[in-house]
Amino acid sequence: MITIDAPISFLLGSGLAYAASKKSNTNKNDVFLKGFILQSCVLSPVILFFMIRFADWEWNYLFNAHDFFFGRENLGIGATSIAVLIALLNATYILGFKLAVKLIDQGKEKQLLMMLAGTLGLVAIIMLIMLKETLHIGTLLEFQNEEAGLIFLNIEFLLAQTGAVILLGLGFMYTLKSTQEN
Secondary structure, three states: OHHHHHHHHHHHHHHHHHHHHHOOOEOHHHHHHHHHHHHHHHHHHHHHHHHHHOHHHHOOOOOOHHHHHHOHHHHHHHHHHHHHHHHHHHHHHHHHHHHHHHHHHOOOHHHHHHHHHHHHHHHHHHHHHOHHHHHEEOOHHHHHOOOOEEHHHOHHHHHHHHHHHHHHHHHHHHHHHHOEOO
8 A cells, every 4th residue: 555655665674774783793785785675676566566456455545546557548647656656665765774774873772663663653553544445455446336355355465465575574584694794
């Protein structure tokens, strides 16, 4: 869901910086670069998949996203908008990482943890406020007619979401492990 994608990218960046600070002999520049690769090669493509396959759900049923992004008359605007959004997601990763490093360098670990908790809380609040939109997947018309199915029953959605979580988790662990200096 587009309303939580940027906070998730921010959490990936700040979470990697925080986790790296807890491991001895970790090169934060390598963590940043490998994390950015993880952001660019895993998280952004997953979000892009959801924007393409479940466009109306991804945009919280605020408008007919599928037609806007992929309709013939808007194709240029839609493609440009998606490119800008992917760039924004990468920028929020960078912001999260850099802000976390700054707080760590200033010895403000408590503020960093509060920032991480606040961002997680924001994601949870958004999902609760939009619970109906979060739990139902379909087209805008299906959602408006209360015919959109539950996400838990959509195998394609579950496989994509499970794959994303596994790839992000493995990528997170690999990034930390592979960036330790000897």
